[in-house]
Amino acid sequence: MDLFNQDINTQSNLLPYGGTVNYYGFLFPVSEADYYYRVLMDSVAWKNDEAFIMGKHIITKRKVAWYGDKEYSYTYSRASKIALPWTSDLLALKNIVEEKTQASYNSCLLNLYHNGDEGMAYHSDDEKALAEHSAIASVSFGAERNFLFKHKETKQTVSMRLAHGSLLVMKGETQKNWLHRLPPTKKATTPRINLTFRTMVA
Numbered sequence: 001m002d003l004f005n006q007d008i009n010t011q012s013n014l015l016p017y018g019g020t021v022n023y024y025g026f027l028f029p030v031s032e033a034d035y036y037y038r039v040l041m042d043s044v045a046w047k048n049d050e051a052f053i054m055g056k057h058i059i060t061k062r063k064v065a066w067y068g069d070k071e072y073s074y075t076y077s078r079a080s081k082i083a084l085p086w087t088s089d090l091l092a093l094k095n096i097v098e099e100k101t102q103a104s105y106n107s108c109l110l111n112l113y114h115n116g117d118e119g120m121a122y123h124s125d126d127e128k129a130l131a132e133h134s135a136i137a138s139v140s141f142g143a144e145r146n147f148l149f150k151h152k153e154t155k156q157t158v159s160m161r162l163a164h165g166s167l168l169v170m171k172g173e174t175q176k177n178w179l180h181r182l183p184p185t186k187k188a189t190t191p192r193i194n195l196t197f198r199t200m201v202a
Ligand SMILES: O=C(O)CCC(=O)C(=O)O
Pocket: 109, 111, 120, 125, 138, 147, 162, 180, 182, 194, 196
């Protein structure tokens, strides 16, 4: 492993302006990433997400779960959920991510995409309940997928790949100026799990 090069990579900002996105690459060896993929798949309280979009009650194919230090309430498209207490595996991952990113988090939103038919539309994580300008650390397991940013004004897009066992961090003004999405793809035929460690206020 080339530690020197790895340091350079984590410090380079993938966005050209208006925010900071750092890709840390692999957090662990593949065997450990495989372990977390399996354990999260089997032990997380996965539920289909609900949303109210243009007055319609939508149930997503994608599954979600929400964990945290306290019973934080998370509202997404007017549907709320209450944070569950951390599992030991999620706490272990939180510690690793905190150490790597030199930041702390009090909650985690998890997404399970069963295959490439499932994705997430353009949005920014700018809910009032999230601490402004706080870092969001995104850990991915399973199928490798593309991840896209689009600037709200200039419409410039930036694309990257999120590998099995990798860490990506969005911070600074990223949520204010950029949208992000996980596009559906015919190329992914197996599941992907994503964890976003976040900081809720109060
Ligand atoms: O699945 C991903 O990589 C991103 C998920 C996401 O943007 C979110 O949960 O807000």
